[in-house]
Amino acid sequence: MLHVLDLMASFWLGQLNLKALPPNPIQWFGASLIILVPIMAAVLLTVTKRWRWLYREWITTQDPKKIGVMYILVAFGMLLRGGADVALIKTQQALSVGASNGILSASHFQQIVTAHGTIMIFFVAMGLMFGIINLILPLQIGSRDVAFPFLNATSFWLFFFGMVLVNVSLVLGDFAATGWLAYPPLSELRYSPSVGVDYWIWSLQIAGVGSLLAAINFIVTILKMRVKGMNFMKMPMFVWSVLGSMLLVAFAFPILTATLTLLALDRTLGMHFFTSGAGGNMMMYVNLIWAWGHPEVYILILPAFGVFSEVVATFSKKRLFGYTSMVWAIGAIVLLSFIVWLHHFFTMGAGSDVNAFFGIMTMVIAIPTGVKLFNWLFTMYRGRIKLDSPMLWFIGFVVIFTIGGMAGVLMAVPPIDFQLHNSLFLVAHFHMMIVGGVVFADFAAITYWFPKIFGFKLNETLGRWAFWLWLVGFLTSFIPLYILGFMGATRRLDHYSASLGWQQLFIVSGIGAALIGAGVGVQLLQFAYSIYKRKDNLDKTGDPWDGRSLEWSLPSPVPFYNFARLPEVTSRDAFWEAKKIHFKDNRKYEDIEIPKNTPLAFLIALMAFLFAFSVVWHIWWVATMALLAIIVGLIIRSMDEQTDYVLAAQEVEKLDKSHLKGARA
Amino acid sequence: MKSQTRTVAADVMVSLHQPEEATLKKYVIGFTGSLVLTFGAYLLTQYGALSKPVMIIVLAILALSQFVLQLIYFLHVGKEFSPRLKLLVTIFMVLIVFILVAGSIWIMDNLKGRMMSQSNMVKYMNSQNGL
Numbered sequence: 062m063l064h065v066l067d068l069m070a071s072f073w074l075g076q077l078n079l080k081a082l083p084p085n086p087i088q089w090f091g092a093s094l095i096i097l098v099p100i101m102a103a104v105l106l107t108v109t110k111r112w113r114w115l116y117r118e119w120i121t122t123q124d125p126k127k128i129g130v131m132y133i134l135v136a137f138g139m140l141l142r143g144g145a146d147v148a149l150i151k152t153q154q155a156l157s158v159g160a161s162n163g164i165l166s167a168s169h170f171q172q173i174v175t176a177h178g179t180i181m182i183f184f185v186a187m188g189l190m191f192g193i194i195n196l197i198l199p200l201q202i203g204s205r206d207v208a209f210p211f212l213n214a215t216s217f218w219l220f221f222f223g224m225v226l227v228n229v230s231l232v233l234g235d236f237a238a239t240g241w242l243a244y245p246p247l248s249e250l251r252y253s254p255s256v257g258v259d260y261w262i263w264s265l266q267i268a269g270v271g272s273l274l275a276a277i278n279f280i281v282t283i284l285k286m287r288v289k290g291m292n293f294m295k296m297p298m299f300v301w302s303v304l305g306s307m308l309l310v311a312f313a314f315p316i317l318t319a320t321l322t323l324l325a326l327d328r329t330l331g332m333h334f335f336t337s338g339a340g341g342n343m344m345m346y347v348n349l350i351w352a353w354g355h356p357e358v359y360i361l362i363l364p365a366f367g368v369f370s371e372v373v374a375t376f377s378k379k380r381l382f383g384y385t386s387m388v389w390a391i392g393a394i395v396l397l398s399f400i401v402w403l404h405h406f407f408t409m410g411a412g413s414d415v416n417a418f419f420g421i422m423t424m425v426i427a428i429p430t431g432v433k434l435f436n437w438l439f440t441m442y443r444g445r446i447k448l449d450s451p452m453l454w455f456i457g458f459v460v461i462f463t464i465g466g467m468a469g470v471l472m473a474v475p476p477i478d479f480q481l482h483n484s485l486f487l488v489a490h491f492h493m494m495i496v497g498g499v500v501f502a503d504f505a506a507i508t509y510w511f512p513k514i515f516g517f518k519l520n521e522t523l524g525r526w527a528f529w530l531w532l533v534g535f536l537t538s539f540i541p542l543y544i545l546g547f548m549g550a551t552r553r554l555d556h557y558s559a560s561l562g563w564q565q566l567f568i569v570s571g572i573g574a575a576l577i578g579a580g581v582g583v584q585l586l587q588f589a590y591s592i593y594k595r596k597d598n599l600d601k602t603g604d605p606w607d608g609r610s611l612e613w614s615l616p617s618p619v620p621f622y623n624f625a626r627l628p629e630v631t632s633r634d635a636f637w638e639a640k641k642i643h644f645k646d647n648r649k650y651e652d653i654e655i656p657k658n659t660p661l662a663f664l665i666a667l668m669a670f671l672f673a674f675s676v677v678w679h680i681w682w683v684a685t686m687a688l689l690a691i692i693v694g695l696i697i698r699s700m701d702e703q704t705d706y707v708l709a710a711q712e713v714e715k716l717d718k719s720h721l722k723g724a725r726a
Numbered sequence: 727m728k729s730q731t732r733t734v735a736a737d738v739m740v741s742l743h744q745p746e747e748a749t750l751k752k753y754v755i756g757f758t759g760s761l762v763l764t765f766g767a768y769l770l771t772q773y774g775a776l777s778k779p780v781m782i783i784v785l786a787i788l789a790l791s792q793f794v795l796q797l798i799y800f801l802h803v804g805k806e807f808s809p810r811l812k813l814l815v816t817i818f819m820v821l822i823v824f825i826l827v828a829g830s831i832w833i834m835d836n837l838k839g840r841m842m843s844q845s846n847m848v849k850y851m852n853s854q855n856g857l
Contacts, residue, residue: 312819312822342834344834348833352829402829403829403833409837411833411837412836412839
């Protein structure tokens with residue numbers, strides 16, 4: 062009888078059972094927080110009667126501006142989640158010395174570090190990047206939309222549900238304890254028998270497919286939807302950098318998808334691509350994952366470079382220095398970033414010829430990056446510099462990125478890398494590149510473009526506080542890690558001997574992390590306070606910073622159709638030139654076609670989530686149905702011929718006039 | 727210009743430049759061809775009686791032909807609307823694929839060359855025994 066029940070349970074629920082619930086108090090606490098957030102959101106929506114609003118304005122939307130806002134909201138939520146992981150990691154490392162074992166078990170600590178890395182890269186850095194691209198890219202190229210609005214919404218919801226899957230692992234089962242790239246054989250079934258690695262694989266699969274679709278969308282958008290007159294060499298630098306970054310996504314993410322699929326086949330169907338026996342080769346996994354992983358670094362940093370190119374030119378009141386060399390630098394980075402991947406595993410055992418080649422390539426890629434840095438400095442030279450907070454983020458970036466970059470060039474020398482591989486020196490290096498580079502740029506971008514999207518500026522005083530807390534906290538947190546790395550401290554270290562004398566440095570680093578936490582707190586306060594006091598900071602001109610590119614020619618907040626009349630471009634810095642001649646637009650208005658809202662993108666991504674979740678737990682009947690539902694959803698969508706509606710010219714005129722009147726008032 | 731969204735979709739359609747049946751036929755050819763090549767490789771490894779070096783070459787040829795087949799029948803290379811741009815992208819793609827494949831072979835072969843084979847390892851360990 063019991064046996065029959067067992068069989069039924071394993072058919073209906075796969076490997077899911079009560080044992081999947083969290084085993085200890087800290088995990089219970091994390092799990093309850095994760096459950097509490099959606100419950101509170103649901104209560105809030107019910108109390109304020111906003112479910113319909115949520116559905117109409119957000120879940121079914123095809124407007125890239127709204128999708129961009131949602132990306133950034135999710136990314137900020139995940140920044141808090143990843144930040145909570147940091148709090149646990151730093152507390153553990155400060156306490157777990159000698160006889161004391163700190164607050165976490167070794168396996169739980171490894172899970173937290175893995176979750177921190179995965180979340181920060183895939184759901185914070187990528188999320189902020191795609192959010193900003195969605196908000197700004199169509200505006201900068203004078204377009205009303207992206208090339209494929211439905212695909213864009215699907216990309217976002219895939220990203221969203223990838224994020225949900227990572228967080229579900231807090232409540233049901235566990236997460237990978239393998240480090241953020243889950244090297245086999247550790248990540249193989251034999252050494253990681255729980256569902257943790259499967260959660261990791263499938264959340265990245267969903268989010269990764271979303272990224273790939275988004276990249277294709279933005280490449281086509283840039284190639285096909287630029288406004289009349291904007292040839293390649295007249296595109297704003299942000300657009301160029303996004304083009305470079307998205308090309309990298311299109312070429313690199315398929316490698317990730319394939320590699321993760323092979324690992325999933327190993328784990329789920331008992332194959333032997335990367336196992337240590339039966340002909341598998343785990344070194345091939347390391348090779349493949351970094352063939353994706355290195356371009357990924359540049360995928361993140363290129364749009365960040367683009368943001369700074371816009372910010373520096375605007376706040377120096379000068380045109381960008383060395384536009385052509387910037388474009389070529391991006392091109393060089395795109396190509397070179399595919400020829401350096403071995404520097405992540407110099408120590409795997411390749412000969413000196415292989416290591417030397419990839420070491421030299423790594424040093425070469427520092428050159429185009431240096432070109433860009435000097436171009437920004439020359440843009441500032443003799444400019445009328447205004448040190449608003451976006452510019453502060455830029456200056457902080459220059460300091461941190463240069464320190465981190467020098468550390469990177471140092472590690473490009475294979476013999477030195479043999480000393481520093483997997484040490485905290487490396488950890489300090491890549492945090493300086495990704496936080497000091499990418500995240501600082503994203504914060505600059507959010508401050509800079511916030512009035513364009515929401516119609517009012519963020520509070521500057523709080524913005525400055527946030528910046529200084531971040532900068533001081535960041536240096537306090539990561540300079541000690543360089544020193545610890547030289548002393549031999551390895552990454553993912555959950556316990557060390559008291560005789561090593563590392564504890565003080567770990568405590569200093571922890572204090573730095575707390576300062577960063579305070580910085581994030583001030584940022585949240587900044588959002589809340591700026592929304593509360595928005596009447597004081599309204600942007601009525603649409604051009605609060607004296608900007609140079611097309612987005613600043615529009616009223617703030619940008620109407621849902623972006624451009625009432627499509628602009629024509631004859632030069633770089635199109636809006637700057639138009640302002641000089643007091644351009645007045647007397648052309649007629651035209652009908653605009655706008656994509657209709659649809660819940661299909663959300664539903665397809667939801668089915669992808671169900672599919673992934675049930676594969677993690679081996680619930681095959683749900684997986685099959687979800688997969689079928691995705692296919693049906695795609696068929697329904699491709700049969701739909703009426704995906705757009707028309708906004709009549711008179712209507713556009715009326716709306717536009719009222720916006721202009723608002724601007725004058 | 728009415729709608730940019732329409733324009734892109736229309737461009738893609740125009741780029742195919744042929745009636746519906748011809749397109750359908752192309753997809754069917756591409757799909758069947760891919761299936762034949764994939765299962766061919768599988769059957770060869772399971773039941774084929776080829777020596778190892780010959781097998782590797784044959785498998786590589788099958789893989790490459792599938793790559794070209796999909797380029798022609800699914801991605802419609804050669805039917806493009808702005809040839810210069812597409813040519814650039816295609817060259818870039820071939821270059822990246824070459825870098826990744828050749829690079830991986832180089833790296834993995836180098837690693838293999840520096841590792842002892844299983845049988846040699848056993849021999850070595852036996853020879854060290856009792857010394």
